[in-house]
Amino acid sequence: MPWDQILTTTFLIAILTAGIRLAVPVLLAVLGEIITQLSGVMNLGLEGIMLVGGLAGFATTYALQQTTGLTELSIWLGLLAGLLAGMLMGLVMAILSITCRTDQVIAGITLVLLGQSLTTYFYREYPALGKARVTGLAPLPIPGLSQIPVVGDVLFNHSLVVYLSALLVMLCWFLLYRTRWGLQIRATGEHPAVVDTSGLSVITIRYLCTLAGSALAGFGGAVLTVVQLNLFIEGVTAGRGWIAIALVFFSRWQPGLALFGALLFGIADAIQFRIQALGSETLPYEFLLMLPYLLTLLVLVSRRIRDQTPTALGIPYIQGKR
Amino acid sequence: MDHSPSQSTLLPAVDMRGITKRFPGVMANQQVDFVVQAGEIHALLGENGAGKTTLMNILCGLYEPDEGEIWLRGQSVRFQRPADAIAAGVGMVHQHFMLVERFTVAENIALGQTGRGWRDDARSLHQRLRALSAHYGLGIDPTAPVWQLSVGERQRVEILKALDRQVDVLILDEPTAVLTPQETKGLMTILRDLAAQGTAIIFISHKLNEVLALCDRVTVLRDGQRVGSVEVANCDAHHLTELMVGREVNLDRPDRVVVEVADRSPLLSLEQVSTVGHHRLPVLQDINLQVYPGEIVGIAGVDGNGQRELEEAIIGLRSLTQGQIHRNGTLAHIPSDRYSMGLIPEFSVTENLLLRDIDRFPFSQKGFLRPAQMVKQAIALVQQYLIRTPSVHTPSGTLSGGNAQKVIIARELYRNHPVILAAQPTRGLDVGAMEYVHAQLMAQRDAGAAILLISTELDEILRLCDRIAVLYEGQIVGLIDAATADVNHLGLLMAGKTQVTDDPMMSEKRSLQTS
Numbered sequence: 031m032p033w034d035q036i037l038t039t040t041f042l043i044a045i046l047t048a049g050i051r052l053a054v055p056v057l058l059a060v061l062g063e064i065i066t067q068l069s070g071v072m073n074l075g076l077e078g079i080m081l082v083g084g085l086a087g088f089a090t091t092y093a094l095q096q097t098t099g100l101t102e103l104s105i106w107l108g109l110l111a112g113l114l115a116g117m118l119m120g121l122v123m124a125i126l127s128i129t130c131r132t133d134q135v136i137a138g139i140t141l142v143l144l145g146q147s148l149t150t151y152f153y154r155e156y157p158a159l160g161k162a163r164v165t166g167l168a169p170l171p172i173p174g175l176s177q178i179p180v181v182g183d184v185l186f187n188h189s190l191v192v193y194l195s196a197l198l199v200m201l202c203w204f205l206l207y208r209t210r211w212g213l214q215i216r217a218t219g220e221h222p223a224v225v226d227t228s229g230l231s232v233i234t235i236r237y238l239c240t241l242a243g244s245a246l247a248g249f250g251g252a253v254l255t256v257v258q259l260n261l262f263i264e265g266v267t268a269g270r271g272w273i274a275i276a277l278v279f280f281s282r283w284q285p286g287l288a289l290f291g292a293l294l295f296g297i298a299d300a301i302q303f304r305i306q307a308l309g310s311e312t313l314p315y316e317f318l319l320m321l322p323y324l325l326t327l328l329v330l331v332s333r334r335i336r337d338q339t340p341t342a343l344g345i346p347y348i349q350g351k352r
Numbered sequence: 353m354d355h356s357p358s359q360s361t362l363l364p365a366v367d368m369r370g371i372t373k374r375f376p377g378v379m380a381n382q383q384v385d386f387v388v389q390a391g392e393i394h395a396l397l398g399e400n401g402a403g404k405t406t407l408m409n410i411l412c413g414l415y416e417p418d419e420g421e422i423w424l425r426g427q428s429v430r431f432q433r434p435a436d437a438i439a440a441g442v443g444m445v446h447q448h449f450m451l452v453e454r455f456t457v458a459e460n461i462a463l464g465q466t467g468r469g470w471r472d473d474a475r476s477l478h479q480r481l482r483a484l485s486a487h488y489g490l491g492i493d494p495t496a497p498v499w500q501l502s503v504g505e506r507q508r509v510e511i512l513k514a515l516d517r518q519v520d521v522l523i524l525d526e527p528t529a530v531l532t533p534q535e536t537k538g539l540m541t542i543l544r545d546l547a548a549q550g551t552a553i554i555f556i557s558h559k560l561n562e563v564l565a566l567c568d569r570v571t572v573l574r575d576g577q578r579v580g581s582v583e584v585a586n587c588d589a590h591h592l593t594e595l596m597v598g599r600e601v602n603l604d605r606p607d608r609v610v611v612e613v614a615d616r617s618p619l620l621s622l623e624q625v626s627t628v629g630h631h632r633l634p635v636l637q638d639i640n641l642q643v644y645p646g647e648i649v650g651i652a653g654v655d656g657n658g659q660r661e662l663e664e665a666i667i668g669l670r671s672l673t674q675g676q677i678h679r680n681g682t683l684a685h686i687p688s689d690r691y692s693m694g695l696i697p698e699f700s701v702t703e704n705l706l707l708r709d710i711d712r713f714p715f716s717q718k719g720f721l722r723p724a725q726m727v728k729q730a731i732a733l734v735q736q737y738l739i740r741t742p743s744v745h746t747p748s749g750t751l752s753g754g755n756a757q758k759v760i761i762a763r764e765l766y767r768n769h770p771v772i773l774a775a776q777p778t779r780g781l782d783v784g785a786m787e788y789v790h791a792q793l794m795a796q797r798d799a800g801a802a803i804l805l806i807s808t809e810l811d812e813i814l815r816l817c818d819r820i821a822v823l824y825e826g827q828i829v830g831l832i833d834a835a836t837a838d839v840n841h842l843g844l845l846m847a848g849k850t851q852v853t854d855d856p857m858m859s860e861k862r863s864l865q866t867s
Contacts, residue, residue, distance in 0.1 A: 210462065217452045217463050224450040227414070228464030229435030349414065 039180070045300045046184045053289075053296025054195045055080070055254040055267075059274035060281065060288040061202045062246025068206060068283055069239035070219035071127055072344040074138025077271025078145020079119040079244050080251030085149045087112030087252025088262040091164045101165045108164075109191075109252045116248015117241050119145065124240040128233060131346035146265070153264045166260045167191060191257050196289075198246075203285040215239055219340030222347040232347045247271065276323070282338045294321075363426035365390040365552035366411065366521055371420035373406050380406040381417070382576045390425075390520070393543060393553045395563040395584075397596055398573035399782030400753060404556050407573070408523050411554075412444040413437030424521070438464065443514030444523040449506050451498045457481070458494040461513050484515050488542055503656065504535040511542065522546065523554045528562055532654050533810065533843030540566050558783070559811070560589040572596055597784050605815045606790075611646025611800055617680070618642035619771050619802035620666070624675035627665055635661040636826045639675070643802040645770070648793065650817030650834065651806040654846050658826035659806050663688055663775045666804070681770030686760055688775035688806065690753070694760045697749025701741050702730035704748045705763050737762035738788070754785030761792055772796055775806040790816055810842060824848045 059076050066073045073079075091108025095101060119141060126137040153159055167189035176186040206212040214235060218225045222232040254270070255262045273295055281288035298321040305313065366388040373381040381403045388394040398404045409415045411422065413431035422429050424440055431437045451460050458477050481494040490508040498506060507527060514522050524543075528536045543566065547553050557563055563570060564584055572579040572595040579595050593601045620643040629635035636658050643649045653659060664670035666677060667685050687693035695704050706726050709715050714725040730744040739758045741751055748759055757777070764772070774793060778786040793816060797803055807813050813820055813834075820837055822830040822845040830845040844850075 213455070213459055213463055217455065220452045220454060221450070223448075224452055224460075224463065227412075227434055227444070227446065227450045229413075229433065229438045230464070231433070 041304070043180060043183050045297060045304060047187070048300035048303065049293060049297030050184065050192060051188065051258060051296070052299045053292040054192055055250040055258070056270050056274050056277065056295055057195055057289060057292035058198070058250030058253065059247040059271060060277045060292055061198055061285060062243035062250075063274055063278045064202065064243075064281065064283050064285060064288060065206065065215065065246075066239050066243030067278055067343055068219045068340055069215045069236050070222060070340055070342040070345065070347070071124075071236050071240050071243075072134045072138065073120070073123050073127075073141075073240060073243055074135060074275060075119065075123050075141025075145070075244075075271075076247045076274050077267060077269065078142035078148075079116045079247040080254070080267045080271045080274075081145040081149045081265070082119050083112035083116040083248025083251030084255040084266055085152060085251075085262055086115035086248070088162075088164065088255040089152075089159070091256045092162045095164055102167070105164070105167055105256055108256050109249060112252020112256070113245045113249040116251065117245040119248065120241045120244020123244065124237050127346065128236045128240065131348070134344050134346075142271070150264055153262070159262060162261070164256055164260050167257050189257060191253050199285045199289045206283075206285070216340070219342055222342055226347075226349060232349075236347070247274070250274075273323070279339075283340070364388060364423075365392075365425060366554070367423040368407070368411065369421050369423070371407060371410060371417045371422075373403075373410060373415060373417050379576050381410070384420070384573065384576070384578050386571055386578070387581075388521070388552045388554060390552050391547050391550050392569060393547050393555055393567045395567040395570040396554055396556045396573065397558075397560075397563060397570055397592060399596055399784065400780065401575075401782070402573040402596075403576040404573055405525065406576075408444065408525065408554065408556065411437065411521075412442050412523060438517060441518065441520035442523070443517055443519035443521070445507065445510040445514065445525065445527055447525040447527075447529065449510055451506055451509060453499040454497065456495055456497050457492055457501075457509050457512070460498060460509065461494075461516055464513070464517070481512060481516065485512055488512075488515065488545060490542065503530045503654065504532070504538075507531070507539070508542075515546075519551065521552045521554065523556070525556045526558065527555070528557065528559060530655055530808070532846045533839060534847055536562065560592050561811075563592070564589060574598060593783060597782075601783050601787050606794055608794075608818070609798065611798060613645045613800050616644065618644050618678075619680045620773075620804060621678040622666075622675070623678070625662075625665060625672055625677060626674040627661055627670055627672050629661060634673075634826060636665060639828055641804075641821060641828065641831075643771070643804050645800045645802050646797060647818040648797050648803040648805050648816050650813040650820045651804065651823050652810060652813045652820050652842060652846060653808065653823035655808045657823050659775065659808070659823060660688060661826070662823065663773065663806055666773055679771055682767075684764035684767075684769035684772045684801075686757075686764055686772070686774040686777045688779070690756055690760065690779075691749065695748045695756060698747055700745045701734065701739070701748050701751070701759060702726050702744045704759050705730045705733050705744075708763060708767075733762045733766060736766070737792075753780050754782060754788075757781060757785065757789065761789060765792060765796060768796070768799065768801070770801055772801050772803040773806070774803060776808065777805070778807075778809065778812060786812075810839065810846075814839070814842075822846055 059080060063073060063076060087108045090111035091104050094104035094107055098104060122144070123137060123141050126132045126140070127134045169187050170190050172186040176182040178186070206215060214225065214230055218232055218235045225232050225235065251267060255266055259266065277288060277291040277295065280291045364387045366386065368384065368386040371381050371384045371386070384403065384407055386407060396404050396408070406415065410417050413434040413436050416432060422431070429436070429440050431440070452463070455463070458474065458481060461481065462477060478494045481492070485492045485494070490512055492505065492508050492512055498509065501509065507530070527539060531539060543553055543555070555563065555567055567584050569581060569583055570587070570592065571581040572592065574596060590600070622639050622641045625636055625639040626634060627636045639662065641649065651659065651662065661670060665672060667683065691697055696707070706715055706729060710721070715722055715729065727744055733739070734741060734744055737758050739762065740755050748756055751759065772793070777789050777793070781789065790812070793803060793805070805813065805816060814837060817834045820832045820834050820842070821828045822832070822842065824846060825848060829848065829850055832842070
C-alpha cells in the first residue's frame, strides 16, 4: 500500500471534496425516503427510481445540449426531467401500495426490476446513448469562503446542486419536525386511524409523500448521471438506491443524521475510487466498498432504531379496520 | 351556523331517521331512528354486532348510510368524510384511543385542526388547552407526551380534544371499559357538567349500572334494529337486559357450594414471583398466591398493571427473575389475546379445537393425521359447547368474538384439566356469551378445578370469584374474601390507594385536581 501517496494533504482534500460530491445522489434519495417512510410507506423501489431518473435526466440533457447548445439550462431541465420521471415511478408505487394495498416489499422489488429492465432496454436499443457525454455543471466557488485554506476547497467549491442538497437537509428537517404538515405526515406513519378520525385523508398524505420521496430519488439519479458522471451506462446507480434505504434506518428518520450517513458513504466511495486508481495490491478496494454497509449493519442491530421506527410503516391503511 | 336559542332548544341535537347500512352479507343497521336532545346524556345499548358502532361511525362520518338521513339541530346534513362531521360539531371518543403516543397532548390536538399557515402558535394553544382543562377539571398538561399518561388521562385528552373542537354532540364508545371505579365516577362528573352546558352526549356501554346511574334516556339496538327508547327513570337493569338480549339473563352472583376434595393442597402456587419488562423495569414484584382446588381466585386491577406479564409467567412464556411457580396437574389456558394466542385464525374450527390433541390417538396414528376422527370429535364439541359456526371446516377467524371464544373454551375445558388460567375470558363479549362463559367456569370450579381468573372487569370478578387479589403496578396490594368485598374498597386498591381514609368521591376529585 503506497501510504506516502495517501497521507498527504492534497490527497485528503481531494477525498473529502469528492466524498461530498459523491454523497449528494444518495443523500437526495435518503431525504425522499425519510419523507415517504414517515408517512408509513416503505418504498423499496429507490434503485429502480434512481435508474429511471438518471436515464431520463441524462437523455434530456444530452438532447437539449446537442440541439440548443444551452449547457446550463439543459442541465437544469434534465434534472427536472429526472425528478418528474422519479415521480412517475413513485406513482406506480403509490397505486400499488396505497390504493391496491399490495405488499410493499413486493411492490418495491417490482419497481426496482421495472426500472432496471426499462433502462437496460433503452441502453441496448440506442447504442448512441452509451457513447454520449454531456457537459456537467461548473463549480460555483462561494466568494470569500472558498478562499479559506482546506475548508474552502472541501466545502465551498462545489456545483450549485451540492449547496442545494445541503439546503434541502435543513428544509426537510424543518418540514417534518417543525410544521403542521410534518406533524400530519408523522402521525400518518404512526397511527393512521388518528389522522383519519381527525378529518384528514391518510390516502392523500401517503400519495403526496410517496410522490415527493420518489421525485427526490429520481432527482438524485439525474444528479449522478448528468452532473457527476456526465454519462449513462447500464446499472449506473450501482446499488445506491439500496444504500439509501439502509441509510434511512441508520439516520433514524432524522435528516441531519442522513447527511452524516450519506457523507460516510460518499467518502468511503471516494477512497475506494482513489485506491482503485492507485492500484493497491494489498488491500482490494472491494473491502472499502463494504464500509458503508458494515456501518449500517452495526447501527441496525442497536436497539434504539426499532423504538423509533414509524409504527405503521409498511402497513396498508384500510378505513374502518382498526 | 347560527340558531336562535328557542329553535335550538326545541330541535333535537341529533335526529337520525331510517338509517340503513349493509355490509357484504350483513345488515348492520336496518331502518334505525335515533334521536338525542341537546343537554341530554343518551345511552346506546346493545349486544356485540347489534349495530351500535356502525350507527355511530355513520354519525361521525366514517361510513355513509345506504338509506336514511341525518338532521342536526334541524338542519339536514350529509357526511362523506370525518371532516364533515367534525365541522358540524360531532366528536367521538373512540374505544381505542385515537392518540399518537409519541406526540404530546398539544400535538395530538393540533393535528386535527384546520389552521392556516405552516405552524400552529404553540403558546396560545397550550394556554387555551390549560384553560379548558382547568374549567372542566380534566387535570391535563398539554406539554406531556401521551405515552407517559395513564389510560384515564388519555381518555381525558380525548375529551379535551373534542372540547377544543367545540363539539355539540359527543359520542363515547365504551368509555369506562378501561377505568377504575373512581375514574369512572370522575368521568361521570365531567360528562354531567358538559351536558349541563348543552352538549348532547351519546354513551355507548355494556355496563347497565353505569347507564342507569348516568344517563337520561336509553336506546336499545338488537340485530341492527331499534328495539326501543326508554327513560332511565322508568326502568331497571333486568328490563334493559331483556330488551338487549331478547330473553331473560341472569348475571347475579351464583350461589356457591363448598367443593369437597380429598387433597386440600394448592394446585397452583406462586412464590415470590418477580419479572422484568421493557428496559428491565420490574413488572411483577414478589407475587405470592395459592389457588386451591374448587375455588376461583380473581386477579382484579386496571389493565396494564402486570396482568399480561402474570399470565405469561404462569404459562411459561416469560422467564422469572426471582421466585417459583408450582403447578400440580395440567393447565388449561384461556388467553387474554384471543386471536394471537388463543386461535390460529386461518385454521379451521376442527384444527383449532384439536390443536392440543393432534399428536394423540385417535386423532393421529404413527405421525399421520386422521381427519375423519378429528371431524367427528369437532362436531361433538361444536354441539356440546353450542358453537355457532357454518361448519367445522370454517376458518375460526371468521367466527364472531363469542363463538371464537367458545372454540377456545371447548378446547381448553373438555379434557377437565385440574388447573385453569382464564385471562380476560369475556373481553368484548356480549351479555349472552358472557353468561355462557361464566357458567362454564363455575361448572369447572364445582367439579374441583383450581381456577385463576385475571380480569379487568370488576363485575366479573365479584360475580365469579371466591377470593380476590388486587394487582397494582405489578404487586398484589390486597387479598380479599369475595363474599364480603366492598366495591369502593376494591376500587381504591385498584387505584393503588392502600390507605383508605375518606370518602372515595372526594379523594377522586382531589386526585384529579392535583394530577
